[in-house]
Amino acid sequence: MLLNVLAVGDVVGEGGQDILSRRLPGLREETGTHFCVVNGENASGVGITPAQARRILEAGADVITLGNHTWNRIQIGAYLDKEERILRPANYAGRVPGRGMGVYQCHGLRVGVLNLMGRVDLNPNLDSPFKAANFHVNRREYDLLLVDFHAEATSEKGAMGWHLDGRAAAVWGTHTHVPTADCRVLPKGTGFVSDLGMTGPVNSVLGIKVENSLNLFLGGLPRRYEEAEGNCKLNACLFTIDTEKKTCTAVRRADIEE
Ligand SMILES: [Fe+2]
Numbered sequence: 546m547l548l549n550v551l552a553v554g555d556v557v558g559e560g561g562q563d564i565l566s567r568r569l570p571g572l573r574e575e576t577g578t579h580f581c582v583v584n585g586e587n588a589s590g591v592g593i594t595p596a597q598a599r600r601i602l603e604a605g606a607d608v609i610t611l612g613n614h615t616w617n618r619i620q621i622g623a624y625l626d627k628e629e630r631i632l633r634p635a636n637y638a639g640r641v642p643g644r645g646m647g648v649y650q651c652h653g654l655r656v657g658v659l660n661l662m663g664r665v666d667l668n669p670n671l672d673s674p675f676k677a678a679n680f681h682v683n684r685r686e687y688d689l690l691l692v693d694f695h696a697e698a699t700s701e702k703g704a705m706g707w708h709l710d711g712r713a714a715a716v717w718g719t720h721t722h723v724p725t726a727d728c729r730v731l732p733k734g735t736g737f738v739s740d741l742g743m744t745g746p747v748n749s750v751l752g753i754k755v756e757n758s759l760n761l762f763l764g765g766l767p768r769r770y771e772e773a774e775g776n777c778k779l780n781a782c783l784f785t786i787d788t789e790k791k792t793c794t795a796v797r798r799a800d801i802e803e
């Protein structure tokens with residue numbers, strides 16, 4: 546069969562959660578989505594609370610992935626240990642709560658989801674995401690593998706796509722909050738995009754108030770960032786996967802802007 550996987554970019558704040566709750570059910574139906582992964586690291590602006598994670602799952606996410614803001618709301622730690630449908634990056638070097646890889650049943654298949662985080666211009670203290678990917682691929686606990694690579698550099702993300710070509714059904718990037726136009730299927734059948742973008746306020750800098758960001762770049766006193774207001778967008782990509790060949794046949798953007 547052809548399995549449609551919808552991957553949704555970083556959900557930012559109340560506005561992001563609101564558009565996700567209102568529009569994800571319809572988008573799932575319209576795209577024939579069988580399995581949906583949502584990056585939730587910015588549900589609180591920075592971080593995510595258990596209540597926000599529950600809201601994202603109720604909106605229609607099968608799995609939530611996270612990133613560099615995982616620990617900004619530290620109360621998520623205990624929740625990560627007990628809720629299997631939320632993952633934090635697998636390559637944290639320390640002894641942190643939760644898990645970075647999960648295997649989920651979907652239409653008789655074991656769908657593996659792996660959350661990784663980049664080191665370039667992000668967190669040099671992490672274990673290698675490339676070696677972590679090898680470790681999980683070699684365990685072969687799944688029929689199909691989906692990877693959210695939360696990273697800053699397009700070079701590191703592109704390299705991960707090629708590293709996993711033919712070994713993962715899909716590899717997508719998150720974190721930059723800016724959608725990229727490079728959806729493609731790599732030669733050995735891995736669907737790839739450098740960044741999904743974000744789900745949050747349109748008139749903003751990466752989801753936060755323009756004046757907060759400009760203040761910093763103009764040399765003002767650092768202030769607490771606030772979520773921008775106004776209309777929101779939902780950035781997502783749809784990966785169509787041939788479950789017999791275990792390869793991706795098509796990738797396209799599936800964005801909504803209100
Ligand atoms: Fe991030």
Ligand SMILES: [Fe+2]
Pocket residue numbers: 555586587612720721722
């Ligand atoms: Fe983010």
